[in-house]
Amino acid sequence: MSKEAEKNLLEVKDLRVSFPSRHGAGAKRMVHAVNDVSFSLRRGRSLGIVGESGSGKTTTALAVMRLVEPSGGSILFDGVDLTQAKGESLRRMRPRFQMIFQDPFSSLEPRKRAGAIVREPMDLLGIGTEAERRQRVDELFARVGLRDDQKLNFPHQFSGGQRQRIGIARAIATRPDLVVCDEPVSALDVAIQAQILNLLVEVQEEFRLSYLFISHDLGVVHYVCDEIAVMYLGKIVEHNDRQSLFRQPLHPYTWALLSAVPGRGAAGRQNRIRLKGDPPSPFDLPKGCSFAQRCPFAQDECRNVRPELRAVSGGRRVACHRVNDEGIGPHHEFGEAVSRVEA
Amino acid sequence: MQPLLSIKDLRISFRSRTSQFAVLEDFDLDLQKGETVCLVGESGSGKTMTGLALMGLVPSPGFISNGAISFEGREMIAAGRNRAAEIRGKNIAMIFQEPMTALNPVFTIGEQIAEMLRYHEGLGRKAAIERAVELLRAVGIPEPEQRVHEYPHQISGGMRQRAMIAVALACSPQILIADEPTTALDVTVQAQILDLLEEVQERLGTTILLITHDMGVVADVADRVVVMYCGRKIEEGPAAEVLADPRHPYTSALLACIPRPDPEATTRMKLLDIPGIVPAASARPAGCAYAARCAFAFDKCRAERPPLFEVAEGRSAACWLASKEHSQ
Numbered sequence: 001m002s003k004e005a006e007k008n009l010l011e012v013k014d015l016r017v018s019f020p021s022r023h024g025a026g027a028k029r030m031v032h033a034v035n036d037v038s039f040s041l042r043r044g045r046s047l048g049i050v051g052e053s054g055s056g057k058t059t060t061a062l063a064v065m066r067l068v069e070p071s072g073g074s075i076l077f078d079g080v081d082l083t084q085a086k087g088e089s090l091r092r093m094r095p096r097f098q099m100i101f102q103d104p105f106s107s108l109e110p111r112k113r114a115g116a117i118v119r120e121p122m123d124l125l126g127i128g129t130e131a132e133r134r135q136r137v138d139e140l141f142a143r144v145g146l147r148d149d150q151k152l153n154f155p156h157q158f159s160g161g162q163r164q165r166i167g168i169a170r171a172i173a174t175r176p177d178l179v180v181c182d183e184p185v186s187a188l189d190v191a192i193q194a195q196i197l198n199l200l201v202e203v204q205e206e207f208r209l210s211y212l213f214i215s216h217d218l219g220v221v222h223y224v225c226d227e228i229a230v231m232y233l234g235k236i237v238e239h240n241d242r243q244s245l246f247r248q249p250l251h252p253y254t255w256a257l258l259s260a261v262p263g264r265g266a267a268g269r270q271n272r273i274r275l276k277g278d279p280p281s282p283f284d285l286p287k288g289c290s291f292a293q294r295c296p297f298a299q300d301e302c303r304n305v306r307p308e309l310r311a312v313s314g315g316r317r318v319a320c321h322r323v324n325d326e327g328i329g330p331h332h333e334f335g336e337a338v339s340r341v342e343a
Numbered sequence: 344m345q346p347l348l349s350i351k352d353l354r355i356s357f358r359s360r361t362s363q364f365a366v367l368e369d370f371d372l373d374l375q376k377g378e379t380v381c382l383v384g385e386s387g388s389g390k391t392m393t394g395l396a397l398m399g400l401v402p403s404p405g406f407i408s409n410g411a412i413s414f415e416g417r418e419m420i421a422a423g424r425n426r427a428a429e430i431r432g433k434n435i436a437m438i439f440q441e442p443m444t445a446l447n448p449v450f451t452i453g454e455q456i457a458e459m460l461r462y463h464e465g466l467g468r469k470a471a472i473e474r475a476v477e478l479l480r481a482v483g484i485p486e487p488e489q490r491v492h493e494y495p496h497q498i499s500g501g502m503r504q505r506a507m508i509a510v511a512l513a514c515s516p517q518i519l520i521a522d523e524p525t526t527a528l529d530v531t532v533q534a535q536i537l538d539l540l541e542e543v544q545e546r547l548g549t550t551i552l553l554i555t556h557d558m559g560v561v562a563d564v565a566d567r568v569v570v571m572y573c574g575r576k577i578e579e580g581p582a583a584e585v586l587a588d589p590r591h592p593y594t595s596a597l598l599a600c601i602p603r604p605d606p607e608a609t610t611r612m613k614l615l616d617i618p619g620i621v622p623a624a625s626a627r628p629a630g631c632a633y634a635a636r637c638a639f640a641f642d643k644c645r646a647e648r649p650p651l652f653e654v655a656e657g658r659s660a661a662c663w664l665a666s667k668e669h670s671q
Contacts, residue, residue, distance in 0.1 A: 194616035247607075257530060
C-alpha cells in the first residue's frame with residue numbers, strides 16, 4: 001500500500017455537537033446530540049455509522065460537512081482543521097468533500113433542470129471553464145446511467161432511483177476525496193436500492209472516494225463499508241472492521257441490533273436479546289453508560305461510570321464495562337441462553 | 344373449510360377525465376382463521392390498495408370496479424355502506440405505517456380507543472375508558488392509567504404504534520390488516536412490535552394480513568406469502584417454500600437484491616439488481632408486466648400475459664416458465 005493510502009484523510013477528535021432546545025413548556029435546555037466522538041478514515045475506504053434514530057449519526061455527518069456548528073473537538077481533513085476554517089478558506093476546501101442526501105425528493109431544487117443541478121457545485125466553486133463544466137456534466141450523466149437528453153428534465157420527471165443518480169452525479173462533480181452519504185438508499189424500493197448501491201460501490205472504486213456512510217440498515221452497511229462504528233445516544237459504543245463486527249459483535253447493543261434484523265427465521269427470533277423500551281432522551285443523559293437502562297447485563301458500575309471507547313484484543317474498540325480485554329462479554333459467555341435473558 | 348375472508352376477482356380502477364386504468368386486477372385471496380399472510384411488493388404493486396379495499400377506504404378517484412369480498416360467507420361490497428361498516432369496525436381492523444398521521448392529534452389515546460368501544464359495543468364513556476386502560480396494558484404500554492389521558496405527540500414512535508394496535512384491537516377483530524406497521528420504526532422497536540403482533544395472534548386467534556416490502560419480515564412471521572407486481576398477484580404459497588424455492592423470476596430477483604449481513608463473507612459480491620423500474624399502472628404492457636425487466640423473458644412473455652399456474656399444492660406463479668407445457 002502506498003504511503004498516501006495509509007494516511008488518514010479524515011480525523012475526527014472528540015467531536016461534540018449540542019443544540020439549545022425548548023422541550024415542552026420547560027426552560028431552555030441543551031440537547032447533546034454528539035458527545036466526544038472520535039474516528040478516522042483512510043483514503044479510498046468507507047466507514048459506516050449505524051444507529052437508531054436519535055443516535056447522533058446524521059448530526060455527526062452534518063458536522064463533518066460543516067452544515068452544523070460543532071461545539072467542541074476537531075475535524076482534520078487532510079491535515080486542515082475544518083472547525084477552524086471559515087469563509088474563503090472553507091470554500092476552497094469544499095470541492096473536496098461533498099454529500100449525498102437521504103431524500104431524493106427534497107434534496108433537488110424543483111425548478112432547476114437536472115443538468116444545471118449537477119453543474120451547480122462547479123459553478124459555485126468556480127471549477128473549470130464553461131466548456132469544461134458542460135463536458136463534465138455529460139461525462140457524469142453517462143457515468144451514473146442517465147441519458148443525455150434527460151439533462152433538460154426537471155426533478156419531478158424522474159423516478160426516485162433516477163433522482164438519487166442525479167444526487168450522486170452532483171456529489172462527485174467536483175472530484176471530491178470524501179463523500180458523506182446520509183442514508184442514500186433508505187427512501188428507495190429494494191430493487192432500486194440494489195441499483196444505487198452497486199453504482200455507489202463502482203464510483204467509489206473508479207474515483208478512489210472515501211465514504212462516510214450513514215445508515216440504519218445493517219445489510220446496506222455490510223455491503224458498502226470496510227469499517228463500522230455503532231452509535232448510541234451520541235456516542236460510539238463499538239468501532240470495528242466489517243467482518244469482526246458481524247462475526248462477533250462486542251457491545252451488547254450491537255449484538256441486540258444485529259439480532260433484531262428480521263429475516264433470521266423463527267429459530268433466529270428465539271435466540272436474541274430483546275431490548276425493552278426506547279432509547280432515553282438526549283436531554284438528560286444518564287450518569288453512567290447511556291445503554292445501561294436497556295441493557296440486560298447492566299450492573300451498578302454501568303449505571304454510575306461512563307465507559308470509554310477502548311481497545312481490546314485484536315485492536316477492536318468497544319465502550320462497555322462488561323466486555324473484558326479479550327473481547328469477551330456476558331452475552332458471549334451466556335451464548336445459548338441469550339433468549340432467556342430477557343425479563 | 345370456508346375461509347374467514349374471501350376476495351374474488353377484485354379490480355380497483357382509477358378514473359380520470361380521459362382514461363380509466365386498473366391499479367389492482369384479477370385479485371383472489373382467501374384468509375383462513377388464525378393465519379398470517381404477507382402481501383409483498385414494491386411501491387405501486389397494489390398491496391396497500393388491497394388492504395384499503397378490505398376496509399372500504401379506496402381513495403377517490405379510485406373505486407372497486409369488479410369483484411366480491413365476503414366475510415364469513417357474507418358479501419360486503421354489495422351489502423351497502425352501513426352493513427359493511429358494521430362488519431369492518433368490529434371484525435376487521437387496520438393499522439397503518441405512520442402512527443403519527445393515523446392517530447388523531449387532537450384526541451387523547453384513550454378517547455380514540457373509547458370511540459371504537461362506544462360505537463361498536465355500546466359502552467358508556469367511563470366503562471370505555473376503563474377498557475382502554477386494559478387494552479393499553481395488553482399492548483405493553485407502561486403506566487396505562489396515565490398514558491390513556493395523553494395525546495399522540497406526547498409518546499414515542501414505538502408507543503404510538505402500540506397505541507394504534509390497541510385502537511385496532513378494541514373490538515377484538517378477527518382480522519387485523521397491518522400496512523407496513525414497522526417501516527417507520529427503529530429496528531429494535533420493530534422487533535418489539537412484531538413480537539406483539541405474534542402474541543396478540545396467539546392470545547386471540549387473530550388472522551393477520553401483513554403488508555410489507557421487507558422479505559426479512561416475511562421470513563419471520565408469514566405462514567403464507569403473496570407476491571405482487573404492478574397490480575397483480577404473481578406468486579403465492581407457503582412462505583417457507585416460496586422463500587426457499589421461488590418460482591417467479593421476480594420473486595427470486597427480489598430476494599437476491601437485498602444486501603444481507605453475512606458474518607462469513609470476506610469479499611463483496613455485486614448485488615443482483617433488477618434493471619429499470621415498475622411500469623405505471625396506467626401504462627401496463629400487453630404481455631407480462633415484468634417482461635421488460637426479466638432476464639428470462641421470451642417472445643411469448645411480451646405478447647401474452649401469463650395466468651396463475653398451479654406449480655405445487657397450494658402454490659401458484661404467473662409465469663410462462665412455470666406452466667406445465669413449458670416444464671415438460
